[in-house]
Amino acid sequence: VVAVAVVGATSLLHNGSSGGKDQKIGLSLSTLNNPFFVQIRNGAEEEAKKLGVDLTVTDAQNDASQQANQLQNFVSGGLSAVVVNPVDSDAAGPSVRAANKDGIPVIAVDRGVNKAQTSALVASDNVEGGQLGAKALAEKLGGKGTIVILQGQAGTSASRERGAGFAAGLKAYPGIKVVAKQPADFDRTKGLDVMTNLLQAHPAVDGVFAENDEMALGAIKALGAKAGKSVQVVGFDGTPDGLKAVEAGTLYASVAQQPRELGRIAVQNALRAAEDKKVEQTVKVPVKVVTKENVAGFEG
Template identity: 65%
Template structure:
């Protein structure tokens, strides 16, 4: 009888431990898929790193894919996540319009989708977590106007057409610069958020508008390309304002070749997107939108953004 009692007690203890293990390991059963627009951009590497760090902290399985700035490739990646029955999907869209059908397919399979850094047009997502890009664009306009003393000739390097980030930053800048009638915007041209394209586009713009005194680039990569094209003019004759607050961008600000950058918090964006995806996967409520604040980084305060 004593042996039977011990066996029964042991079995009960084993069941209890199994139950505890099941509850404690519930997060480990949560599989999240994340499609990033491109990992060829330091900003999105930080976005991914933030998501991965949060996944490790929460003990969930995160699969990250690189869409390589190819909208059709990204659609395939999201469709694969859906067929693999991921518990939630995070998408940092290459194209806010092109991503919609894949998002709708995930929704039909009852898989929550979180949009990170850029919104989705024409499809419902569980949450959009992004920087306040319109506000950032306005801040960029105000800072460039301040650097130019309220007058000058400006060009805008636009991001990838079809992305909400480019649209919102451009709109914010256009609204903000209206307050400065002494500043003339003579050209707007896409350079697809790419440093090499930023160099090429800026080189061409300098030929058609040699009197440029200011540049607003909708991300730091394009700003850095523009600075290379400007050579010795960057920081002295021509003021360049970027957007993102990447490590290279902040170094350029500290060096004086870039006048300022609107600093985002990509790691925090990735972390919050992953956190929302896990909560949605577990059936918990999440806010429809989360706007992560941005702040202008200048030579005076750039150091404080280097570790963010």
């Protein structure tokens, strides 16, 4: 059996001797009404084609019960492995446990599954992303200045990990002072409101780190003409609107996830699990900083 590398499997044979030849994998995505998840699907389909894997993709349309039905069909259909991007991490648990019972390995992508055994979780490295965001903002400010932080929804792993990474990255820049941090719940309108209030208390702020692009875009609206001029803003996710703002110069940078890579690597790991090969419990997919210099070539 030909081994599949966890990242960038490009050397498999395509003449029928590939390990993926007889493998059938199901992918249930939370929604395809979002460019991020469409990119995960595209990456998964590209990798399946390359590895000679028969991949079935379903769209749960953000409905946990619909996803449960899809997963049940995958299990009863005798697939070799299942990849799931849960609508709801708790609600996906029973379906994944049913797959476990039938000896079908399950790979979670982008979001974990609670109270069930997944062979691997393939997700973006949020801690590394926070560190990269700190470096990008601090270097743009020349290593000195005052900044505010817009935090995501309290209690979410994304907010916690991005915030921790940012704090760790900022330690290398003692000239940068955080004068305020406040949650805006990953929401654009709340980002606008919170930033408006923060500006009243800190009118001379030099920079903003927002834990997602939506809040960053709200902050940019609050900043008006200052955004990208006297105040530098860094977001996170690399959403289409975020990248447009980077192009326009109002958002200095976005720490972009690579959803195509998430899809590709999820399929690689599903195949490894189906063939009883070792897979890492957690597979962190690198993120990258997108600025005006490289935004044109960024495929998201």
